Amino acid sequence: MAGRWRSGGWRALLCLPLVGTFTLTALGGCAPAPAPDDPEGRDGRAVQRLLDQRAAAVRERDADAFLATVDRGSARYVAEQRRVFRQMSAVPLRSWTYRLVRTGGFTPAPVGGRSLAAQVELRYRLTGYDTAPVVSAQYLTLARRDGRWYVASDDGVVDGKRGTEQLWDQGTVDVVRGAHSLVLGVGQERRVLRAVAGIADRAVPALGRVWPHEWAGRVVVEVPGSLDRMAALLGASADGYRGIAAVTTGEVGGAGDEAPADRVIVNPDAYQVLGDFGRRVVITHETAHVATRTATSAATPLWLSEGFADWVGYRTPGRTPRQVAPELTDAVVAGRLPTSLPRDDDFRFGSDPDRLSRAYEQGWLACRLIADRWGEKKLVDFYRTVGRASERSGAVESALRKVLGMSLTEFTALWRKYVAIELG
Numbered sequence: 001m002a003g004r005w006r007s008g009g010w011r012a013l014l015c016l017p018l019v020g021t022f023t024l025t026a027l028g029g030c031a032p033a034p035a036p037d038d039p040e041g042r043d044g045r046a047v048q049r050l051l052d053q054r055a056a057a058v059r060e061r062d063a064d065a066f067l068a069t070v071d072r073g074s075a076r077y078v079a080e081q082r083r084v085f086r087q088m089s090a091v092p093l094r095s096w097t098y099r100l101v102r103t104g105g106f107t108p109a110p111v112g113g114r115s116l117a118a119q120v121e122l123r124y125r126l127t128g129y130d131t132a133p134v135v136s137a138q139y140l141t142l143a144r145r146d147g148r149w150y151v152a153s154d155d156g157v158v159d160g161k162r163g164t165e166q167l168w169d170q171g172t173v174d175v176v177r178g179a180h181s182l183v184l185g186v187g188q189e190r191r192v193l194r195a196v197a198g199i200a201d202r203a204v205p206a207l208g209r210v211w212p213h214e215w216a217g218r219v220v221v222e223v224p225g226s227l228d229r230m231a232a233l234l235g236a237s238a239d240g241y242r243g244i245a246a247v248t249t250g251e252v253g254g255a256g257d258e259a260p261a262d263r264v265i266v267n268p269d270a271y272q273v274l275g276d277f278g279r280r281v282v283i284t285h286e287t288a289h290v291a292t293r294t295a296t297s298a299a300t301p302l303w304l305s306e307g308f309a310d311w312v313g314y315r316t317p318g319r320t321p322r323q324v325a326p327e328l329t330d331a332v333v334a335g336r337l338p339t340s341l342p343r344d345d346d347f348r349f350g351s352d353p354d355r356l357s358r359a360y361e362q363g364w365l366a367c368r369l370i371a372d373r374w375g376e377k378k379l380v381d382f383y384r385t386v387g388r389a390s391e392r393s394g395a396v397e398s399a400l401r402k403v404l405g406m407s408l409t410e411f412t413a414l415w416r417k418y419v420a421i422e423l424g
Contacts, residue, residue, distance in 0.1 A: 043149075044100060047118055047142060050149045051098035058096045061089070071143040071152035073111055081151075088168035090175045091184065094127040098138075108141040109153040116142040116149065117156060129182045129220050130261040138163040165232045167222050180204035180218045187225025188268065196221055196266065199280055203287040210312060210376055213384070215291045220263055221283070227269040234265065240349040245270040245282045248289040262290045281313040288312040292383065299389035301396060302347045307363025308383055311371060314364065321368075321422040325361035327354050332423040337416055338362055362419070369418045374404055 050069055057065035063085050070081045101119040108117040118140045123133040139156025142149045154163060167173055171186040178197035181204065185193040200219050208217065224230045231238040234247065241247070250262040264286040271279065288309040289296075296305055314324055322329045331338070338358070346359035370379040382403045389395035397408045404411065 043116060044103060046149055047103065047116070048098075048100045050142070050151070051100060051120065054151065055097050058085075059093065069151055071111065071145065071150035073143060073145070073152060077153060084169055087172045088166075091168060091173050092127040092129075092175065092182075094125040094130065095133065096122075096124040098122055106139055106156045106158050109155060111141060111143040111152045114144040115152065116144070118142055119156075119158065125261065126182060126220060129216070129218050131216050132261045134261045134263065136164040136166065161235060164235055167224060167233065170224060170229050170232070181221060182218070183221045183223060185223040186229070188223050192268075192272075193223060195279075196223060196283065199283045200264075200287065202280070203284040206284055206315070207287055207291040207312065210315070211288070211291045211380060213295065213380075215294070219287050219290050220261070221266060221286075222263055223266045223268060223271075225268065227267050230265055230267045241267055243270050243353065244349065245274060245278075246286050248286045250289070250293045262293060264290065277316075277318055280316065281310075284316075285309040285313040295384045295387040297387045297389070299392045299395035300383075300387050301341075301392075302344045303342045303359065303363035303366060304383060304386060304396070306347060306360055307365075307367040308379070310360060310364040311367040311379070314368075321365070325365065325423060327357040328361040328365070328419070329423045331358060332420060337420055337424075339416070340412060341366060341415070365419055365422065366415050369415055370404065373414075378403060 054066060054069040057063075057069065063082065066085050067078065067082060070078050072078060099121045101121050103116055103118050105119050106117050108115040120138040120140055122136040122138055124136075125133050138154055139158055139162065140151055141153035141156060143152040144150075156163065167184055167186055174185045174188065174190060174193060176183040176185070176190065176193040176197045178201040181197045181200035183193045183197045183200070185196075200221055204217060204219060207215075222233065224233060227242060228238045231241055234241070234249070244267055246264055246266045248262055248264050264283070266282075271282065274282065286309070289305070292305070292308065310324075328338075342359035342362045346355060348356070367379055370382060382399055385399040385403050386395050389398065400406055400408055400411050406414075
């Protein structure tokens with residue numbers, strides 16, 4: 001980037017649903033899975049058989065069997081489905097299943113004859129990388145022809161949202177396998193994907209050195225062709241992610257088969273303008289979110305989850321605190337020392353970019369303070385202790401007393417002094 005190092009020029013963020021039991025439908029918008037209307041009824045059973053046939057065709061890479069589940073009433077949709085099937089041919093699938101969640105819930109597309117709206121849950125895993133499935137919502141229109149159901153459209157809308165777009169919906173997926181990473185790209189030169197894999201392969205061992213607890217030890221990165229394409233993967237507006245270099249999807253505290261798998265999704269527009277150091281920080285930051293996901297809960301404040309990820313990213317020497325935290329430095333020099341740790345609202349996308357940068361910088365310095373004064377192990381212990389709390393209220397206060405032996409008021413005062421010394 002031109003000029004001084006500005007953390008506000010890019011950011012990496014963990015986006016997680018914070019409460020309840022959800023299926024991941026889109027970043028920033030998670031919806032509870034509705035109860036089926038009649039999945040065991042005659043139509044429900046017939047639709048599930050269709051979905052099972054469709055899933056088997058994907059797993060077996062059988063294009064003819066897959067297209068046999070598609071309604072021939074629309075030559076355009078048949079051609080689109082043939083293209084999408086071909087575009088995912090290089091994706092290393094371990095599993096692929098559909099589950100009918102419910103019938104109805106939205107107006108089916110006009111197909112002529114009898115039609116049916118179906119809300120469907122897609123679950124898939126990538127071979128060698130996913131210990132849990134990706135979970136994605138699809139809203140299908142089904143058409144009945146000659147006594148059988150066929151998929152006629154996947155453009156259904158529920159509560160103003162469409163089903164989650166996958167990378168292969170955007171073009172042919174190119175795959176690069178690293179030692180600890182799998183990078184999937186569309187519309188990117190292969191050298192770019194190899195470079196991302198190289199950085200991710202260094203980030204995973206870096207996490208192993210500071211996070212000694214069990215995690216997958218590998219990361220899946222998706223690199224779409226543009227900011228707009230990134231936003232489509234997240235089911236969100238591109239405006240909210242302009243200048244955001246990457247995000248990580250996942251589910252707080254999730255573990256095992258019931259938790260959606262993590263994906264690091266890169267915004268190529270912001271990522272490519274970074275230098276080598278910035279790219280390493282971004283990918284390492286996101287890898288930290290993947291590693292700490294099972295220890296992150298609704299009780300974990302964003303200043304801790306984001307601050308910890310930044311702390312891991314900036315452990316590599318090369319930048320001073322003033323260079324890492326330029327916006328907060330300006331505020332401190334101007335006499336505006338923060339009075340409290342940042343709130344979750346301060347990390348909101350689309351807000352004042354300087355405020356967002358200061359929130360990240362404040363969280364980073366809070367975690368850096370703990371590591372400097374008490375040691376890296378205590379920082380990890382503190383993170384995990386906060387995440388084990390049953391509720392948000394009092395979680396940080398309790399963990400501070402248990403792990404560091406001080407109150408939140410005492411820690412805040414110490415942190416303010418630390419910020420003033422490091423940046424003032």
